[in-house]
Amino acid sequence: MEVDPQRAAVYEEGWQSWSPTRAYRFGPIPARPRHAKEIAMHFRADRLAPVSAYQGEGLLAVDPGADGPVQVFGLQDASVGVASIRAEANGDKLVISSDGPVRQVSSRGGLGAALGAWADEHAAAAGVGPLRPAPTIWCSWYQYFTQVTEVDIIENLEEMRRLELPVDVVQIDDGYQAEIGDWLDLSGRFESLPGLTARILDQGRRAGLWVAPFLVGSRSRLAAEHPDWLVSGADAGNNWGQDLCVLDVTHPNAAAYLTEVFTSFLDMGFDFFKLDFTYAGALRGRRHEDLPSITAYRRGIELIREAVGDSYLLGCGAPIFPSVGLFDGMRVGCDISATYEPHGEDLSVPSQVDATKNVEARAWQHGRFWVNDPDCLVARPDGVAKRPEWAALIERYGGLRGSSDRLAALDEWGLEVTRRLLSEVPPPTPFD
Ligand code: 9PG
Numbered sequence: 001m002e003v004d005p006q007r008a009a010v011y012e013e014g015w016q017s018w019s020p021t022r023a024y025r026f027g028p029i030p031a032r033p034r035h036a037k038e039i040a041m042h043f044r045a046d047r048l049a050p051v052s053a054y055q056g057e058g059l060l061a062v063d064p065g066a067d068g069p070v071q072v073f074g075l076q077d078a079s080v081g082v083a084s085i086r087a088e089a090n091g092d093k094l095v096i097s098s099d100g101p102v103r104q105v106s107s108r109g110g111l112g113a114a115l116g117a118w119a120d121e122h123a124a125a126a127g128v129g130p131l132r133p134a135p136t137i138w139c140s141w142y143q144y145f146t147q148v149t150e151v152d153i154i155e156n157l158e159e160m161r162r163l164e165l166p167v168d169v170v171q172i173d174d175g176y177q178a179e180i181g182d183w184l185d186l187s188g189r190f191e192s193l194p195g196l197t198a199r200i201l202d203q204g205r206r207a208g209l210w211v212a213p214f215l216v217g218s219r220s221r222l223a224a225e226h227p228d229w230l231v232s233g234a235d236a237g238n239n240w241g242q243d244l245c246v247l248d249v250t251h252p253n254a255a256a257y258l259t260e261v262f263t264s265f266l267d268m269g270f271d272f273f274k275l276d277f278t279y280a281g282a283l284r285g286r287r288h289e290d291l292p293s294i295t296a297y298r299r300g301i302e303l304i305r306e307a308v309g310d311s312y313l314l315g316c317g318a319p320i321f322p323s324v325g326l327f328d329g330m331r332v333g334c335d336i337s338a339t340y341e342p343h344g345e346d347l348s349v350p351s352q353v354d355a356t357k358n359v360e361a362r363a364w365q366h367g368r369f370w371v372n373d374p375d376c377l378v379a380r381p382d383g384v385a386k387r388p389e390w391a392a393l394i395e396r397y398g399g400l401r402g403s404s405d406r407l408a409a410l411d412e413w414g415l416e417v418t419r420r421l422l423s424e425v426p427p428p429t430p431f432d
Helices: 036-042 111-125 141-147 150-162 193-202 221-225 252-268 276-281 293-308 352-361 387-397 412-423
Strands: 011-012 021-023 052-055 059-063 070-075 084-090 093-098 100-106 136-140 171-172 207-213 215-217 241-247 270-275 312-315 329-332 371-373 401-403
Touching: 011 052, 011 111, 021 352, 021 387, 059 084, 059 093, 059 111, 070 111, 100 111, 141 193, 141 276, 150 171, 150 193, 150 401, 193 207, 193 252, 207 252, 241 276, 252 293, 276 293, 276 329, 293 312, 352 387, 387 412
Parallel strands: 136 171, 136 401, 171 207, 207 270, 270 312, 312 329, 329 371
Antiparallel strands: 011 021, 011 059, 052 059, 052 084, 059 070, 070 100, 084 093, 215 241
16 A cells, blocks of 8 residues: 555554554564563564564554555454554555455544544454443552562551542452462462452452463472473463463363362452463463464453353453453553663563553553553552653543552552542543
8 A cells, every 4th residue: 555654654453461552653663572581471472573564463554644544454353363464665655464364444534543443343243242331449569569468458458448449349469379370379378368358348349369360380389280281382481480381271171270260269259350461371382172272262261251250351461352352351551660761672671651652552442342451550659650641641541440559658649649540430432
């Protein structure tokens, strides 16, 4: 297609929640990942974008800049879930190619409107049902990280009662479990988890839990005892100081284990689950059943859905297109971070700028595929570099609203903003 090189823009959809997603001015191709860990965790390792072309995962859009309409090229078959779509410049022409069938829609009225129109059709084809209003959340991660304790949760529970904060779900993040994969082993960390959820429910709130359902840490008991439950040849990266393996949900015993994990948490009183690092379940490798990896991924999320009934499912680190129709809410950017500017060459190191750009770029998905989660509000004085800017972004694009501060550490500004953003949750319909 023809473009005006001075004014054209190309929108690249990233592979998963944390992957860079934005519209670039026509010209230099954006930086591509180079390090093995960032490639394993944030990109499709077997479909890496070349340094000579734009590439969107599942979707790429071109605003030609001249008078012509915006062209959106997106996955044709919603159930297939993947297609890498490339745009390579040749003079003032862009040559579009794809490794799977795409559906092209052209529309006037700018990139946002064109993406929204494309998404309305895709959501219908993918069978996205009516979206449910999102609950408000308090999340432990951005204050306590993996060091969170039961005492911290109780302190904040008492504080939200004292302050009369409208928090629906108290969500315990990473740190309660003995090991990645050994989700039901609470020894030494959250030994009285059932008692803790009872306390949360007693206060009239709901209990939420972080789980990385397809990750198995190489240090875990599960990896040692059931090597046959792992996808062989799948590299899910490295975090928590260990290499990460992938649970093979096509193995009947592994599937039964996954179901047991979630029914156990449901029995403890949890009805909100932040399913994290789910890209792992979509990695290629050898499985018990020889299925396309996206089919295995969708089966894994469906198994969880069967186990938890109508609990709220929030996706994170999730491959975007393969996840359409399976989640209530979705993280649409990388983690919010105390640093503002990106630093270093590692595209996976989070910064406030990167989180912000993704959340703005993916605004069109809100109310169509799911409720967009921009990541939590962090409003304490020393939490994020530019807290008014971060709060303003959540106010504009936060379909899901969560707070992640030690509430007692909030100053007057932080408390006022937290209270306001939790009190005004937008409906699960597209943003203006
Ligand atoms: C818990 C956290 C929080 C957070 C999630 C996710 O190594 N990495 O590239 C990497 C990326 C994101 C990340 C952790 C590691 O954060 O987004 O909200 O739940 O996991 O560990």
